[in-house]
Amino acid sequence: MxxxxxxxxxxxxxxxPVLKQAAEEMLDWHGSGMSVMEMSHRGKEFIAIHAQAEADLRELLAIPADYKVLFLQGGAAGQFAVVPMNLLRGKSAADYVNTGYWSKKAIGEAKRYCKVNVAASSQDANFTYAPKQDKWQLDLNAAYVHITSNETIGGVEFHWIPDTQGVPLVTDASSHILSRPMDVSRYGLIYAGAQKNIGPAGLTIVIVREELIGQASPTTPAVFDYKVQAEADSMHNTPPTYAVYIAGLVFQWLKNLGxxxxxxxxxxxxxxxxxxxxxxxxxxxxxxxxxxxxxxxxxxxxxxxxxxxxxxxxxxxxxxxxxxxxxxxxxxxxxxxxxxxxxxxxxxxxxxxxxxxxxx
Ligand SMILES: Cc1ncc(COP(=O)(O)O)c(C=O)c1O
The missing domain is CATH 3.90.1150.10 (Aspartate Aminotransferase, domain 1)
Structure with a gap:
């Protein structure tokens, strides 16, 4: 090999080490006589895997108790729509910072749900920097402020957390989550597709302050309603079980590393x-x-x-x-x-x- x-x-x-452990446990997970892929998501084995993964993620990121952690599907691109569906809360506009390819995608999707105010942009230099806070034009009536805290294609990363003057800050952290400690309390919502620093494709993680959920627009599919999924421990429908299991092994690997x-x-x-x-x-x-x-x-x-x-x-x-x-x-x-x-x-x-x- x-x-x-x-x-x-x-x-x-x-x-x-994660891939090796997964290979060892492929046919028989912990004496269950089956692969994690073959388990019911309602069985005690998988529920334990899921709960441990959430506990380890909470510990790694020091996620405060008033935040919900959701293990969803649909990718980070799914969240481009799901965030406005859930977080507009009766408001009609949201602020977006445009730092390149992925923020543009997020903006394009959000425009289908609300008025988007581009609060700052680095388009003038072909998206090679993160606009300084003093250049931002925030709308204090916006439902939230969205950033892409690491632009995977442009290679631009926020090494600071913006001050949004009380408006909830939302970040697409897909390509740098878990690469550094993060002060979760400064964000209203953090989302990330798993397939970079977390595990296999198919799992999308959402970390959201509890007070922001429960006001999804009425047409939001139930599987994408944060409140519905939070109340069901992310099991309103079948979660991406194997991806959650591998993510859990990655979290343990990170903990063992220090x-x-x-x-x-x-x-x-x-x-x-x-x-x-x-x-x-x-x-x-x-x-x-x-x-x-x-x-x-x-x-x-x-x-x-x-x-x-x-x-x-x-x-x-x-x-x-x-x-x-x-x-x-x-x-x-x-x-x-x-x-x-x-x-x-x-x-x-x-x-x-x-x-x-x-x-x-
Ligand atoms: C920053 C960022 N956001 C969103 C996406 C889209 O993620 P997905 O394909 O999981 O929907 C990617 C994918 O590479 C990404 O890098």
């Missing part, structure tokens, strides 16, 4: 290796403003784009895969989520240096 270093933006690399503070230290060290190199070469270029650079998704270009194909081909021969940038921006992108080992990042940087020596 030989595994590659997989720099995919998602679905993405998972911790090897929690999110430790994970953050490792992520800072990994990101420094790549940016440190990008900053001292003319051969490659990082387009993102230094203070807003993502620790998880690192887009970069080769000054000579005619070498792009050769770069990807040679990288692959070094078992470094999925480095092609998103089709909307081109170039390269290295996604270095929690589960990417530091050795993978070192191997990438060594390869980039060698490629420069050869072609520079």
């Amino acid at each position: 030989s595994r590659v270093y997989n720099f995919s933006a998602g679905p993405a690399v998972l911790p090897e 929690g999110l503070k430790k994970m953050e230290e490792i992520n800072i060290a990994k990101a420094k290796l790549v940016y440190g190199y990008l900053d001292q070469t003319e051969f490659y270029h990082s387009p993102v403003a230094r203070e807003d650079r993502s620790r998880m998704n690192i887009p970069f270009t080769l000054r000579n784009s005619a070498l792009d194909d050769a770069f990807l081909k040679e990288a692959k021969s070094h078992a470094l895969t999925q480095l092609k940038g998103h089709r909307s921006v081109g170039g390269m992108r290295a996604s270095i989520y929690n589960a990417m080992p530091i050795d993978g990042v070192k191997t990438l940087v060594e390869f980039m240096r060698e490629f420069e020596r050869k072609h520079g």
Whole structure:
């Protein structure tokens, strides 16, 4: 068996110990005589798996007691619609900060449900930075303020929490949740698709302050009504059971590692290796403003784009895969989520240096 270093933006690399444990438990989970995939979600075994996963997530993120944790389906893109359905609460407008591809998608979907005020945008510089707070034009009557706290494609990350003057702050944290500690109490709602830092695709996590739920618009499907799902422990319908189980193993892996503070230290060290190199070469270029650079998704270009194909081909021969940038921006992108080992990042940087020596 030989595994590659997989720099995919998602679905993405998972911790090897998690995959090994899942393989060991595949046919017989803890003496139950069945795989987790085969269990009833109403049985005591799965209910225990689900409850443990929630407890571990609460511990990792220090989620306050007045927040509900929901394990849903429909993806983060589903939440682009589900958030306004649930959080408008009779209001007619919401504020959105436009930092690139994923915020634009969220805005486009929200416009089907309410008036969207773009409170700030980094479009003027091709979405290469996070707009400073003093440039925001907030509407104090907005139902909520939405940000994309890590733009997976543009590689722009909020390293600070905006002050929304009492209006609930909502964030799409899909591509950096669990990469660092987070002050959950500063948010009204946090959502994330699982397939980057949490587990397999199919699970969507919502963390929401309890006082904000219970006023979904009447046409909201019951499975997407936060209140309905909160009251049913996310089991109003069948949850994505296997994805919840793997997410639970990832949470245990993070706890064993020392929690999110430790994970953050490792992520800072990994990101420094790549940016440190990008900053001292003319051969490659990082387009993102230094203070807003993502620790998880690192887009970069080769000054000579005619070498792009050769770069990807040679990288692959070094078992470094999925480095092609998103089709909307081109170039390269290295996604270095929690589960990417530091050795993978070192191997990438060594390869980039060698490629420069050869072609520079
Ligand atoms: C920041 C962000 N938001 C939303 C999405 C869409 O997620 P999904 O495909 O789970 O709906 C992605 C997917 O990559 C993402 O990176």
